[in-house]
Amino acid sequence: MATVTIRNVWKYYNQTPAVKDLNLTCPDGSFVSILGPSGCGKSSTMRMLAGLEHISAGDILFDDVRINDLAPKDRDVAMVFENYALYPHKTVFENIANPLRLRKASEATIKDRVNGAAKLLEISHLLDRRPSELSGGQKQRVAIGRAIVREPKLFLFDEPIAHLDAKLRAHMRGEIKHLQKTLGTTMIYVTHDQLEALSMADYIAVMHDGELQQWGTPSEIFNHPVNAWVAGFVGEPAMNFVTAEIRGGGDGVTLKHANFEIPLLASQVGKLNGAAQAGTARMGVRPDALTISMTRPDGPAITGVIFVNELLGGDMLVEVQLQDVRMRVKTSTDFAGKPGETCWLTVNREKWHVFDAGDGHAYF
Amino acid sequence: MSQTLSLSQTTLDAVDRFRARKVSVEVEARPLSAELPTPTSFNPAARKAYYFYLMAPAIALLAFISLYPFFWLIVMAFQKGDMGAVEWVGFKNFTDLASDGRFLSGWVLLFKYSAMCLFLQVGIGVLLAVIVNGSRYEKFLVTALLMPMMMAPAVAGLLWLFLYNGTFGWYHWIFQSLGILETGSILSSAKTSMYALVLVDVWQWTPLITLIALAGLKRVPRDQMEANMVDGASPARNFFAIVMPNLYPVLLIAVLLRFMDNFRFIDHILVLTGGGPANSTKILPIYLFEVAFKFFDLGRGAAIALVLLVVTIILGKILVGVFDRPTSGGR
Numbered sequence: 122m123a124t125v126t127i128r129n130v131w132k133y134y135n136q137t138p139a140v141k142d143l144n145l146t147c148p149d150g151s152f153v154s155i156l157g158p159s160g161c162g163k164s165s166t167m168r169m170l171a172g173l174e175h176i177s178a179g180d181i182l183f184d185d186v187r188i189n190d191l192a193p194k195d196r197d198v199a200m201v202f203e204n205y206a207l208y209p210h211k212t213v214f215e216n217i218a219n220p221l222r223l224r225k226a227s228e229a230t231i232k233d234r235v236n237g238a239a240k241l242l243e244i245s246h247l248l249d250r251r252p253s254e255l256s257g258g259q260k261q262r263v264a265i266g267r268a269i270v271r272e273p274k275l276f277l278f279d280e281p282i283a284h285l286d287a288k289l290r291a292h293m294r295g296e297i298k299h300l301q302k303t304l305g306t307t308m309i310y311v312t313h314d315q316l317e318a319l320s321m322a323d324y325i326a327v328m329h330d331g332e333l334q335q336w337g338t339p340s341e342i343f344n345h346p347v348n349a350w351v352a353g354f355v356g357e358p359a360m361n362f363v364t365a366e367i368r369g370g371g372d373g374v375t376l377k378h379a380n381f382e383i384p385l386l387a388s389q390v391g392k393l394n395g396a397a398q399a400g401t402a403r404m405g406v407r408p409d410a411l412t413i414s415m416t417r418p419d420g421p422a423i424t425g426v427i428f429v430n431e432l433l434g435g436d437m438l439v440e441v442q443l444q445d446v447r448m449r450v451k452t453s454t455d456f457a458g459k460p461g462e463t464c465w466l467t468v469n470r471e472k473w474h475v476f477d478a479g480d481g482h483a484y485f
Numbered sequence: 486m487s488q489t490l491s492l493s494q495t496t497l498d499a500v501d502r503f504r505a506r507k508v509s510v511e512v513e514a515r516p517l518s519a520e521l522p523t524p525t526s527f528n529p530a531a532r533k534a535y536y537f538y539l540m541a542p543a544i545a546l547l548a549f550i551s552l553y554p555f556f557w558l559i560v561m562a563f564q565k566g567d568m569g570a571v572e573w574v575g576f577k578n579f580t581d582l583a584s585d586g587r588f589l590s591g592w593v594l595l596f597k598y599s600a601m602c603l604f605l606q607v608g609i610g611v612l613l614a615v616i617v618n619g620s621r622y623e624k625f626l627v628t629a630l631l632m633p634m635m636m637a638p639a640v641a642g643l644l645w646l647f648l649y650n651g652t653f654g655w656y657h658w659i660f661q662s663l664g665i666l667e668t669g670s671i672l673s674s675a676k677t678s679m680y681a682l683v684l685v686d687v688w689q690w691t692p693l694i695t696l697i698a699l700a701g702l703k704r705v706p707r708d709q710m711e712a713n714m715v716d717g718a719s720p721a722r723n724f725f726a727i728v729m730p731n732l733y734p735v736l737l738i739a740v741l742l743r744f745m746d747n748f749r750f751i752d753h754i755l756v757l758t759g760g761g762p763a764n765s766t767k768i769l770p771i772y773l774f775e776v777a778f779k780f781f782d783l784g785r786g787a788a789i790a791l792v793l794l795v796v797t798i799i800l801g802k803i804l805v806g807v808f809d810r811p812t813s814g815g816r
């Protein structure tokens with residue numbers, strides 16, 4: 122168990138920076154998820170934490186002890202590798218037992234722990250096989266097994282369940298979270314699946330292009346994204362963005378677009394700083410903060426034409442064509458609109474966002 | 486509405502047709518308790534028949550240039566006399582070998598020689614490979630290492646003849662200065678001559694092992710080494726747990742090559758000692774050379790050659806058996 126502090130850390134591969142000035146503090150016993158798209162430096166961060174990659178600049182501390190120069194074996198971390206990294210000449214049992222053997226655990230302990238881990242991961246029947254005889258998802262579970270047989274200071278999980286089917290993934294999400302909470306071990310969990318991060322983590326670090334975009338609890342990340350990039354990356358289906366003009370009038374400030382003109386709530390007007398008053402901005406609305414109707418509603422609404430309806434099991438996703446963009450709206454499956462028909466969208470203004478048109482930072 | 490909004494009627498029709506299509510899914514569930522069907526077809530073995538046709542020309546050529554002489558070797562082993570008058574003697578050539586002291590001591594010396602060579606070459610070769618691998622000067626070092634190997638063995642023998650020379654030889658001077666060598670020259674002392682030959686072989690052929698081991702090191706999966714390190718392995722432990730299993734198959738090839746070479750390459754020995762002094766370096770292939778081409782006892786020479794061949798094959802088989810443990814990928 123440890124508090125992990127990452128302080129001004131950079132990672133360069135030759136001349137290209139993969140991680141830029143990263144600052145994170147993962148509290149003792151917390152479940153931290155690093156979320157970001159492919160190539161944003163997640164694995165590089167993990168590898169620096171594990172001691173597999175040289176830290177180009179900055180410090181990493183476990184419990185206030187600088188560990189930059191510590192060998193991997195002395196860091197007391199357990200890692201699940203993105204590409205499993207199983208030992209092909211060893212059986213599944215021996216793969217999982219390896220960390221215990223290297224730390225000279227007794228034969229009885231090894232048997233006990235390995236069988237326990239295998240049972241938890243539902244791979245008990247595979248213990249005698251070799252990795253070449255396993256499916257991708259099974260390999261992934263063996264890799265998780267190898268990490269959890271021991272009780273290290275820190276868990277590093279690099280996309281550990283990306284190759285499992287949806288049902289098993291949901292199951293494993295629960296198991297991993299439960300395990301982490303039971304052991305109380307600090308966990309850093311890399312994923313590019315925002316649902317995984319939102320559902321499991323205590324804190325999420327959103328990364329993009331090697332830079333930390335936002336650090337916060339899942340609800341902060343989801344409800345109060347600091348910029349348009351985070352807002353667009355988190356949430357499924359993704360947030361709708363519409364570029365609109367900010368108009369300051371006698372009766373308040375409105376967002377004006379060819380298809381709508383919607384006033385800001387009184388509490389939101391103050392959050393727009395003076396510079397943005399007269400320019401353009403990007404409006405961001407999640408599909409579930411919109412209500413669609415086939416008749417003109419009271420109050421301000423967006424006018425559009427239905428482009429296509431998609432049935433998503435319990436919900437219906439309607440794509441609505443505006444003049445320059447399409448917006449997606451979540452509605453119930455009994456929605457009767459047909460493609461080509463005109464419709465109206467009402468925005469839940471408690472839940473909408475306005476971002477700067479230039480650097481994309483959020484006003485609210 | 487602006488133009489972008491109007492969807493063409495055909496598209497809309499297509500969407501309607503798509504929505505209206507009748508989808509019938511009829512899945513008959515198999516009761517869980519039902520007996521599993523027995524497989525009727527198994528994964529087919531790779532088709533290999535065409536291999537034969539591809540290899541046939543090479544096999545024919547090989548048969549002509551190598552099987553024909555081999556056949557004559559066997560015939561000769563059962564004959565006595567030289568080219569002119571021959572006489573069939575049955576197994577006499579073979580039975581005579583049992584009481585031939587030179588033949589038996591030839592074996593002992595051959596094994597001693599080969600064992601020393603292999604041990605040193607594999608040890609030093611792998612060590613060098615580890616040092617060279619990933620070094621900043623890797624390319625240069627590999628080129629430099631290649632040089633001894635490029636030399637004809639007889640020329641290498643001549644080179645070392647100079648180096649070992651009792652009056653101006655460099656090594657002679659070093660060993661004497663170090664007090665290892667007391668009197669006489671390196672090659673003319675029965676105590677040191679064998680080691681002198683081993684040194685030449687090691688000098689010339691360790692680079693081959695290094696090259697092969699280097700190729701092996703390149704394919705050691707990095708991720709496994711990293712996983713093992715995070716699991717808590719020290720670098721030494723990592724080397725034996727991850728690197729060595731991946732190195733075994735290539736080392737097998739190297740050892741096999743070198744051991745067979747030791748059994749037949751005698752160029753440098755002929756140049757340096759010719760089997761002397763006092764037969765201290767008369768390993769079996771040298772003795773074979775003497776019997777066949779100095780004394781022209783072709784029958785006996787052929788018999789020795791055949792025995793040597795059979796032993797080489799058996800040892801080769803054993804070696805493959807020892808090394809052919811399950812490694813990466815396989816079971």
Ligand SMILES: Nc1ncnc2c1ncn2[C@@H]1O[C@H](COP(=O)(O)OP(=O)(O)OP(=O)(O)O)[C@@H](O)[C@H]1O
Pocket residue numbers: 134138139157158159160161162163164165166203313
């Ligand atoms: N060994 C390396 N040498 C050079 N560049 C590298 C190396 N490893 C990673 N990179 C680069 O660094 C950047 C970050 O890579 P990293 O593996 O950390 O991404 P990631 O966030 O883990 O992506 P993914 O989700 O695809 O695994 C990428 O642009 C990648 O091309």
Ligand SMILES: [Mg+2]
Pocket residue numbers: 163164165203279
């Ligand atoms: Mg990665």
